[in-house]
Amino acid sequence: MKRTEMSVPYGRSRILIVDDEAEILVALTDLLEDEFDILSSTDPVEALSFLQKSPDIAVIVSDQRMPNMTGDVLLSKAREFSDARGILLTGYADLAAVVAALNQGRIQFYAHKPWESDSLRAMVREVAAHHRLERALMTERVLLHGAMESVPMNVVFSEADGTVLRHNFDVDAPVNARGDIEEDTLFDEALRPEISAMREEAKERDEVMRLVPETTPAGVRWHEISRQTLPWPRNASGVPYPSAQRWQLSLDRDVTERLAMEERLRQDDKMHALGTLAGGIAHDFNNLLTAMLGSLELLQDMTPASDPMVTKLFDNALDSARRGTVLTRRLLEFGRPKPVALKPVDLVELIWSMRDLIVQSLSRPSDLRGETGRCTLDLDAVPRDLPVAPVLSDSGQLEMALLNLCINARDAMPKGGTISIRLASETNAAGAPCVILTVEDQGCGMPPEVVRRIFEPFFTTKGLGSGTGLGLSTIYGFLQRSGGDIRVESVPDRGTSMIVTLPVCAPEREDGAVPDRAETQPSRPLRILLADDEPGVRLVTAQFLTQDGHHVVSVPDGADVISYLEKGDPVDLVVLDLLMPGMGGRECGLIVAARYPDLPVLYVSGYADPQNLPAQAFVLGKPFTPQELREAICTTMRKRG
The missing domain is CATH 3.40.50.2300 (Response regulator)
Known part of the structure; x- marks a missing residue:
C-alpha cells in the first residue's frame, strides 16, 4: 500500500499588527511585508473584528499598553474564537503583565521596544511556522476522525503490543491495569486468535490480509481483515526517525454480501459454460433421438400387437428414448433457456391441485416391503383460504420445480418424515412485494461446503446412478429468468429448507378474448x-x-x-x-x-x-x-x- 506523508501547508501567512501609534504600525509593516500579508489597526476593538472576519490570521503582533484595552487582554479575548498565536511588544515596565500572559498561555513570545529587526522578524517567522504546523495537525485530525466515522469497516490503530490508540467501534471494551484498551477485547471472541496472529505477523511484514469466518445466530459472516505497520516519518534526508515502537492499523470489513454476489456470478459463469457445452452436442444428440423415437413409433404401428412381449419391448424402448429426451431438454435449458410464459399464478390453488401428485411421488417402491420409512406431506400452513397475492411466474415450470423440491426432500429422509410446505407474504431487498414458498424436510441436512455447491450443474449428493445433478440447477435457472430466487438453509442431521422467492404481480386486465384453437391436421394433402x-x-x-x-x-x-x-x-x-x-x-x-x-x-x-x-x-x-x-x-x- 502506498504511504502518504502528512503535508504541511506553506506559503505567505497573514499577520495582524495592533498598536495605538500609527508610526509603529508603519515601521512593523515595512519590516514584515516582504514575507507576510499584513493587516493593521490602531484600535484593539477593530482588531478583534478583523480576527472574526479573517480566520486565516496566523500571528497577532500587539503592543501591551494601549488605551481601552491592553495587549494581554486583547490576546486573551482573541483566543476565544481564533487560533492565531500571539507576540507581545512591551517596555521594561510591562514585564509583570508579560510574565502573567506567558504563564496563562496567551502569548508565545514577547519583544522589547525598541526591537531588534532581525530578531523580531525571526520571532514572527517561527510563530507563523508553528501556527502552520498546528493547522496541519488539526486538518489531519479532522480528516482522520471523519474517515474513521464514515468508512463502512471497523478501524483500529494500535501499538505493536496490541494497546489501542484509536478505534471506531461502538462497544464498551474493558481496560487493563494501566487504563488502556487491549485490541483483542474489541473483536468478537471467534476473531481474536486471528487478530493476535496477524499482529505478530505484521511485525515482520508490511501488510497481511485474511478472510475469517464468524458464526452468528443469523448464520456465517465473513470478515476481510487487513493489517499493516505504520512507520515513523522520514527526515529531510529520507531516513526514518529511530523508534523501537511501530504502530499498526487494522481494517475489518464485513464482506458476506460481496462473497455471496461473487458466488452467484461464479454460478452464472458455470451455467453459461455448461450451456455452451450442451448446445454444442445437443443438435447431434437430438437428431439421434429423433431417428430412434420415430423409427420405434413407426415400427410399433407396423408390427401386429399379437405378442405381448413385443409390445412390452416397444414400450420399454420408447420410454427409455423419451427419458433421454427429457435429459437432453434439461441440458439445453442452460444454453437455450426455455422461454417462460409469465402469467398470474395462484400459489395456493397450484399447491392443492398438485397434492395428490406430490403424495404419490413421496412413495417409494421399497415402501411396500417396509425397507424405508414413509414420507408424509404437511399442508397445514397452506389453508385453502390463505390470503396470498398471485405471483408472476410460469405455472408449468413452477409445478415441475415444486415437485422436484418435494422429491429431493423425500430422498433426504430414507427413514421417513414430514415434508412441510409453507407460504408467506414478504418484501424483497428492493422493497417489492413477493411470496416466499418454503419446502422443508426433516432429513439428513447438508454441511456448508455442500450448500455452497448445491445449484451447480451435475453436482449431486445422491449415490451413483441415482441422480443427474440437474434438477436444482434447472430450478435455479428458471427462477433467475422469471425474476425469482432460491436459497438454502440446512443443518446436518436436522433438515433442510428450500426457500423460493417469487415476485407478486398486479392482476391482468381481462378483455374476454378467447384464442382460437389450432387444427391438428391440415385440411388437404400438402x-x-x-x-x-x-x-x-x-x-x-x-x-x-x-x-x-x-x-x-x-x-x-x-x-x-x-x-x-x-x-x-x-x-x-x-x-x-x-x-x-x-x-x-x-x-x-x-x-x-x-x-x-x-x-x-x-x-x-x-x-x-x-x-x-x-x-x-x-x-x-x-x-x-x-x-x-x-x-x-x-x-x-x-x-x-
Whole structure:
C-alpha cells in the first residue's frame, strides 16, 4: 500500500499588527511585508473584528499598553474564537503583565521596544511556522476522525503490543491495569486468535490480509481483515526517525454480501459454460433421438400387437428414448433457456391441485416391503383460504420445480418424515412485494461446503446412478429468468429448507378474448419439401408426413432446396433443419422468404439459438412426435394463410 506523508501547508501567512501609534504600525509593516500579508489597526476593538472576519490570521503582533484595552487582554479575548498565536511588544515596565500572559498561555513570545529587526522578524517567522504546523495537525485530525466515522469497516490503530490508540467501534471494551484498551477485547471472541496472529505477523511484514469466518445466530459472516505497520516519518534526508515502537492499523470489513454476489456470478459463469457445452452436442444428440423415437413409433404401428412381449419391448424402448429426451431438454435449458410464459399464478390453488401428485411421488417402491420409512406431506400452513397475492411466474415450470423440491426432500429422509410446505407474504431487498414458498424436510441436512455447491450443474449428493445433478440447477435457472430466487438453509442431521422467492404481480386486465384453437391436421394433402442433413431424421420425418397423406420430397442441404424451387415444381410447405453443413436453414429460409414470400417455412432443430432465427419463425424442437409435427404444420400454414 502506498504511504502518504502528512503535508504541511506553506506559503505567505497573514499577520495582524495592533498598536495605538500609527508610526509603529508603519515601521512593523515595512519590516514584515516582504514575507507576510499584513493587516493593521490602531484600535484593539477593530482588531478583534478583523480576527472574526479573517480566520486565516496566523500571528497577532500587539503592543501591551494601549488605551481601552491592553495587549494581554486583547490576546486573551482573541483566543476565544481564533487560533492565531500571539507576540507581545512591551517596555521594561510591562514585564509583570508579560510574565502573567506567558504563564496563562496567551502569548508565545514577547519583544522589547525598541526591537531588534532581525530578531523580531525571526520571532514572527517561527510563530507563523508553528501556527502552520498546528493547522496541519488539526486538518489531519479532522480528516482522520471523519474517515474513521464514515468508512463502512471497523478501524483500529494500535501499538505493536496490541494497546489501542484509536478505534471506531461502538462497544464498551474493558481496560487493563494501566487504563488502556487491549485490541483483542474489541473483536468478537471467534476473531481474536486471528487478530493476535496477524499482529505478530505484521511485525515482520508490511501488510497481511485474511478472510475469517464468524458464526452468528443469523448464520456465517465473513470478515476481510487487513493489517499493516505504520512507520515513523522520514527526515529531510529520507531516513526514518529511530523508534523501537511501530504502530499498526487494522481494517475489518464485513464482506458476506460481496462473497455471496461473487458466488452467484461464479454460478452464472458455470451455467453459461455448461450451456455452451450442451448446445454444442445437443443438435447431434437430438437428431439421434429423433431417428430412434420415430423409427420405434413407426415400427410399433407396423408390427401386429399379437405378442405381448413385443409390445412390452416397444414400450420399454420408447420410454427409455423419451427419458433421454427429457435429459437432453434439461441440458439445453442452460444454453437455450426455455422461454417462460409469465402469467398470474395462484400459489395456493397450484399447491392443492398438485397434492395428490406430490403424495404419490413421496412413495417409494421399497415402501411396500417396509425397507424405508414413509414420507408424509404437511399442508397445514397452506389453508385453502390463505390470503396470498398471485405471483408472476410460469405455472408449468413452477409445478415441475415444486415437485422436484418435494422429491429431493423425500430422498433426504430414507427413514421417513414430514415434508412441510409453507407460504408467506414478504418484501424483497428492493422493497417489492413477493411470496416466499418454503419446502422443508426433516432429513439428513447438508454441511456448508455442500450448500455452497448445491445449484451447480451435475453436482449431486445422491449415490451413483441415482441422480443427474440437474434438477436444482434447472430450478435455479428458471427462477433467475422469471425474476425469482432460491436459497438454502440446512443443518446436518436436522433438515433442510428450500426457500423460493417469487415476485407478486398486479392482476391482468381481462378483455374476454378467447384464442382460437389450432387444427391438428391440415385440411388437404400438402406438397412438402423437406431438408435435413441427417439421413435417419430425414427418413423418419418423411415417413411421418407420408402416413398423413402428404407428398414429400427430401433433400440433404439448403442449397438443394433453392435448386428444387428454381425448377418451378409446386411446393406448399418447406420444412428446414436449422443446422446443416453448407447452406444452413436460416440462410436458406431468408432466401426463400425473399424469392417466394408466400411460401410457408417450418423450421426444425435440435438446438435453436434464438439469435439465429429469422423473424417470426416457428421452430419445432427435436425430437418430436407425429402429433407435434401435425400441429406445427397447421400452425405454420395458418400463419401464412
